[in-house]
Amino acid sequence: MPVQKVLVVGGGITGSVLSLALAxxxxxxDLVEISPQWFGVGHGITVxxxxxxALRSVGVLDRVLARAVPFDSMRLRRADGSxxxxxxxxxxxxxxxPATAGALRADLQDALxxxxxxxxxxxxxxxxVARLGPPGGDRAEVTFTDGSTGTYDLVVGADGINSRMRELIGIAERPRPVGMSIFRVVAKRPPGMDCAEVYYGGPRFKAGYSPVSPDACYAYLLDENLDASLIGPRAPLALLRERGAGYGGxxxxxxxxxxxxxxxxYRWIEAVLVxxxxxxxxxxxxxxxxxxxxPLIAQGAAMCTEDAVLLADLVCGEEPVERALESFMARRLPRVRMVLxxxxxxxxxxIHPGTPGADPARIMSETLASLVEAA
Structure with a gap:
């Protein structure tokens, strides 16, 4: 029997798309979000x-594209801009x-x-969610952080890389630092910026930008991991200027x-795969x-939204829920493992420049080409 009542934990892009696909x-x-406010925040995103x-399938694509900037190519540059x-x-x-669209996270999340x-x-x-009942049976029992309770056909944790739900259901994997960090800003979009561009060969790992609205762009710098006390939404601009010196264009x-x-x-970049x-x-x-x-192939949002749409398709289909979840795993795990x-x-x-056989352009192109096949 298809599910009739679902709890979604986390109101970001993944949880919002799943909630829409199910509704x-x-x-x-029911969607619960730990933040007391729910609206679009943050920097830019490459979609x-x-x-x-996936966004088209849940009815929000037209609104997103009304503000986003679509493009079908990217340019690789040397540190001097050539x-x-x-x-x-x-x-x-x-x-x-479009192959790609640059968008403000605020515009995307507000639409959702x-x-x-x-x-x-x-x-x-x-x-x-504070506690979950014991697994088993055809229902999931939940106790919320305010002491209230609920019973659902399915409970889905879409609460991000530092997921509390992952721990609650007994999954041991935890995120680990990759060994690089990222500075991100939203800035005024210069005339002539028509697609994403990435700068190689400079003093840091790389720098780049993407147009995200008619008048804004998202710019970033990939660096080594600096002091953890810097992590947060208000890192010093002077530090970004210092670390970004040496890139032209x-x-x-x-x-x-x-x-x-x-x-x-400023954030350390982490990775996790269950x-x-x-x-x-x-x-x-x-x-x-x-x-x-x-975020080196810009597939984070795509993998998440694919999860949400496919899960909704399967648990609302004719298969029993347990078998639908097995089908979901069989289709999703190989694809996300390849991207990761x-x-x-x-x-x-x-991190290790000069590695024999390194060919970033080839890996990016091959990965995206393989994703043309439906999720």
Whole structure:
């Protein structure tokens, strides 16, 4: 019997897409989000074609593309800004969708939040799961952090790389540092920026940017892991200027033009893969809670949204829920493992320059080409 009542834990991109995909199929959905406020925040995001396909399936693509910037190629540059090559990007969402779109996370999340509420999902903020009942049977028992309880056909943890749900259902894997970090800013979009560009060969691992709206761009710098006390949304702009010195071209111009009150987000990059079943009885984790990779192929949002749409398809189908979850794992694990392993390989090549046989352009192109096949 298809599921009729589902709890989604986490109101980010993954949880929102899953809630929409289920609600559009007539499922009663409760969504709990630990934050007391629920709206779009953060920097820019690169949304590949397979993620755009998922967004179209839950009815929010037109609103997202109204503000986003679509493009079908990326350019690789030397640190001084001179061109190395331009690579066409495979249309992983199909020929009728852009290969890629740059978007503000705020624009994407706001579109999802509005759609979730419009489809009758019961949203409860400032709340998460404290305890789960014992696995087994055809229902999942939940105790929330406010002491209230609930019973569901399925409970899905979509609560990110530092997932509490992963721990609650007894999965031992934890995120680990990759060995690189990232500075991120949203800046004024310069004239002439029409696609993502990446700068190699400079003093850090690499720098890059992408247009994310008609007037904004997302710029980043990949660096070694600096002091952990810097981690957060307000790293010093002076530090970014210091670490980013040595890159020219448009990236250098963006850095030089940043206002002194620019919000600089700094994070160590971590990875995790639950390399086995993501479910225990009627509970499971998906998205970054089950697999999170370095952002070197820009497939993070795509892998998460693919999870959400496929899970909704399967648990609302004719198979018993337990078998639907097995089918879900059989289809998802090989695909996300491939993306994660290739992303980690790219990170290793960045950390260890001069590695024999290193060919980032080939790995990126081959990975995206393999994702043209439907999830």
């Amino acid at each position: 559009r199929r007539g499922v009663r959905v 590949q074609g397979n993620a755009l396909k 061109l190395l090559t331009e690579l066409p990007t495979p249309r992983t969402g199909g020929p009728d969708l 939040c509005d759609a979730v509420r419009a489809h009758g999902v019961r949203v409860r903020l400032g709340l998460s 448009m990236w250098g111009a963006i850095l030089d033009a940043l206002p002194e009150d620019t919000a600089v987000d 390399d086995g079943p993501w479910h225990r009885g009627r509970t499971l984790v998906i998205g970054d809670a089950a697999h999170a990779c370095p 392993e290739n992303s980690l390989r790219l990170a290793d090549w960045e």
